[in-house]
Amino acid sequence: MFNRWKYITNFPKLLSSIVLFYLLPMEPNGKEKKMSSQQNSNSRFGISRRSVVKGAGGTTLLGSLAGCSALVPSNEGGSGGGESSNTVSGQDSIPSEPLTIAMVTFTSGAASVLGQPAANSAQMFADQLNEQGGVLGQREIEIEIVDEAGENTVRRFRELANDDNIDFIHGYISSANMLSVAPVAEDLNQLLMILDAGSSELFEEEVTDPEWVFRGTAHAANGALGAAQLVARDLPEASRIAGINPDYAWGRSSMELFQSALEQLAPDVEFVSIEWPELGATDYGPFISSMINSDPDFVYTSLWGGDLVTFFQQALDRNLFDETDLGAVCGTNAMTAMGTDMPEGVYVTGRGPGMPGILPHNPLHTQFVDSYQDRYGNPPFGYTAFEAWQGLKLYVSAVERAYRILGRYPEDEELIPVLENSSVDGPQGWVALAGANGHQAIEAGVYAQTTSTGGEYLGFENQSWLPLEQVMPPEEITTREWISQFNSVR
Numbered sequence: 271m272f273n274r275w276k277y278i279t280n281f282p283k284l285l286s287s288i289v290l291f292y293l294l295p296m297e298p299n300g301k302e303k304k305m306s307s308q309q310n311s312n313s314r315f316g317i318s319r320r321s322v323v324k325g326a327g328g329t330t331l332l333g334s335l336a337g338c339s340a341l342v343p344s345n346e347g348g349s350g351g352g353e354s355s356n357t358v359s360g361q362d363s364i365p366s367e368p369l370t371i372a373m374v375t376f377t378s379g380a381a382s383v384l385g386q387p388a389a390n391s392a393q394m395f396a397d398q399l400n401e402q403g404g405v406l407g408q409r410e411i412e413i414e415i416v417d418e419a420g421e422n423t424v425r426r427f428r429e430l431a432n433d434d435n436i437d438f439i440h441g442y443i444s445s446a447n448m449l450s451v452a453p454v455a456e457d458l459n460q461l462l463m464i465l466d467a468g469s470s471e472l473f474e475e476e477v478t479d480p481e482w483v484f485r486g487t488a489h490a491a492n493g494a495l496g497a498a499q500l501v502a503r504d505l506p507e508a509s510r511i512a513g514i515n516p517d518y519a520w521g522r523s524s525m526e527l528f529q530s531a532l533e534q535l536a537p538d539v540e541f542v543s544i545e546w547p548e549l550g551a552t553d554y555g556p557f558i559s560s561m562i563n564s565d566p567d568f569v570y571t572s573l574w575g576g577d578l579v580t581f582f583q584q585a586l587d588r589n590l591f592d593e594t595d596l597g598a599v600c601g602t603n604a605m606t607a608m609g610t611d612m613p614e615g616v617y618v619t620g621r622g623p624g625m626p627g628i629l630p631h632n633p634l635h636t637q638f639v640d641s642y643q644d645r646y647g648n649p650p651f652g653y654t655a656f657e658a659w660q661g662l663k664l665y666v667s668a669v670e671r672a673y674r675i676l677g678r679y680p681e682d683e684e685l686i687p688v689l690e691n692s693s694v695d696g697p698q699g700w701v702a703l704a705g706a707n708g709h710q711a712i713e714a715g716v717y718a719q720t721t722s723t724g725g726e727y728l729g730f731e732n733q734s735w736l737p738l739e740q741v742m743p744p745e746e747i748t749t750r751e752w753i754s755q756f757n758s759v760r
Contacts, residue, residue: 363678368412369405371396371665372430373658374441375465377417380550380576384603385443387652388465389415392440394645395662405666406673418443427451431460438463440486440661443654445469445520449476452483461682463661466654468493468621469523473706474748480709484689486661486701488713488742490524491749493599493619494572496715496736498531500617501539501568502759504734505595510542512566512594514557514581516573517546524572524599527749534756542566551577554584566594574600579607586613597717605651605720605728612728616720622713623698624653625730638697649727656698660711663694664703705745715741 373392376385396411404410416430418441430436431454439455440463442448448467455462456477464472464485477483501508511532515521525544532539543564545557558581561569569590573581582604585591591613598604601618602625620628626642626649629635638659642650650656668688672680675688690708694701704712715736723729743752 364406364408364673365679366409368410369669370412370414370435370437371662372414372416372433372436372439372441373465374416374418374427374430374439375654375658376419376443376575377415379419380580381419381443381574383575383579383607384466384600384652384654385418385575387603387606387650388441388443388654388658389413390646391642391650391655391658392662394641395659398641399666406670411666416441418447423447424450424454427454428458431455431458438665440658440665441465442467445472445523446518448472449519452477455483456481458482459683461685463665465661466621466657467520469519470527470749471519471523473710474750480706481686484664484703484709485706486664486703486711487624487657488622488711488715489749490520490572490599491527491743492713492715492741493621494524494527495531495741495753496619496717497570497597497599497617498528498535499715499736499740500597500717500734501532502535505568506760508567508595509536509539510565510567511539511570512543512545512561512564512568513541513570514545514547514554514561514573515571516549516577518549520574521546521549521572525570527753528570530750530753531756534753535758536760537758538760547573547577549577552580554581555588558585558588558590561594562588562590569594569596570599571596572599574603576607578604582608582613583611586611591615600653601720603652603654606648609727610722612720614720614722614728617717617734618720618730619715619717620653620656620698622653622656622701623716624656625716625718626650628716628718628730628733629697629699632697632699634695635697635699651727656696660694660696660698660701663696664689664692664701667694668692705742707745712738712742714738 371392373389375388376382377389392413396413399405400410414436416426430439438461442451442464443466445467448464449469449471452462452472453476459482462483464483466487468490470489470491472485472489473480501511513525513529515525529541543561543566545560547554547557571578571581578598578600595617597617599619601616602620605612623629626639639650642655668685669680672684672688676684690703692703698713701711701713703709716733717736718730718733720728721731743749
């Protein structure tokens with residue numbers, strides 16, 4: 271394990287690095303001037319990647335540093351844009367045309383159970399901010415919803431990246447899709463904020479020195495390790511463990527992390543059944559029968575979207591939950607679709623605190639949940655709703671901070687050092703891009719059990735909060751290396 275203060279005490283160094291960057295000249299770089307990733311790979315804060323040495327006007331940004339508070343993220347207001355200001359001399363540089371954001375998420379098929387809440391939230395975010403005038407109080411946001419379903423994921427991403435009318439890309443729920451497009455984003459110098467896709471391999475194996483790719487939510491370790499901590503500490507009688515996970519990158523990664531962590535934390539456990547249905551499976555009967563026959567005390571699943579709904583329905587019919595606890599790392603997204611048919615007593619998480627009502631004393635959380643329910647008629651059980659708001663807030667806040675620093679509207683490349691290591695306060699509480707060299711969000715974990723509320727939907731009880739140091743690896747080590755250092759707790 272590691273000291274939580276590594277995350278906190280590292281921030282002054284990170285802030286200093288950003289300040290030092292702004293002491294150096296910069297050549298603005300629009301989409302038409304994108305360089306190759308090879309040209310950009312030589313320096314962390316980018317002497318070569320930003321052509322600093324060659325650039326002229328070395329004092330361009332010195333005056334902006336007089337108010338270093340501009341580097342501190344604004345946490346004011348709940349609409350997502352932070353404090354707006356048109357007082358900087360470069361206000362004439364704010365484009366008059368709308369800021370167009372492509373939100374790539376599932377809006378069709380079984381995965382829309384998880385994808386549509388993200389689309390809903392993105393549109394709500396834009397509408398609320400536009401009521402205040404938009405970004406910097408002057409530039410409105412337009413959300414272009416792009417269905418993630420279908421083939422040719424990379425080709426579609428390239429089309430978006432090369433579309434002059436698209437200013438920013440935010441999206442991807444499928445880890446397979448994410449792992450396909452992330453290297454392309456780096457090659458194209460396209461700013462990309464990952465919405466939800468959680469495979470930890472993104473920055474640990476696929477894009478190990480990220481520049482253009484960010485992920486605005488915690489990765490798979492948050493839910494998988496949270497479940498392992500839950501079983502080891504709070505369910506001491508659970509010794510026979512089963513798993514059912516989709517047979518592709520996300521499911522494999524999630525189950526591996528859960529199993530490895532639990533075996534370290536509770537060496538007495540036995541994994542008695544591990545099932546791998548195909549993504550999009552419709553018949554879970556054989557897998558459920560296999561698990562029932564193995565008599566598990568606890569079942570772990572990373573099934574999501576329509577797959578999870580179908581599994582829950584079929585597992586209820588076979589009484590799987592009568593004698594078995596179940597932890598569903600994507601469990602909340604089934605709650606809207608199932609209503610009161612959702613099984614009670616299931617341990618669920620929202621990949622962090624992305625669960626309606628889980629933060630009753632946080633006004634931003636309450637405002638977001640109430641606004642979403644008023645607008646769409648149901649609570650935001652699909653945690654991607656929280657993630658969409660969070661990613662957009664990170665981006666918009668970076669634009670506004672960069673504007674105040676530069677005295678003009680920023681180019682995409684100029685947003686990178688502002689986004690890196692930034693943080694916002696929002697519906698999930700505080701979140702920071704503090705992993706993967708400032709490109710990976712870190713968040714505390716929480717599990718809670720589903721329970722009847724007497725209304726149209728279930729609610730949550732028996733919250734189990736998991737501090738940051740239990741569910742997110744420190745900066746200098748991979749998730750798997752970190753897990754190998756866990757000590758037994760039983």
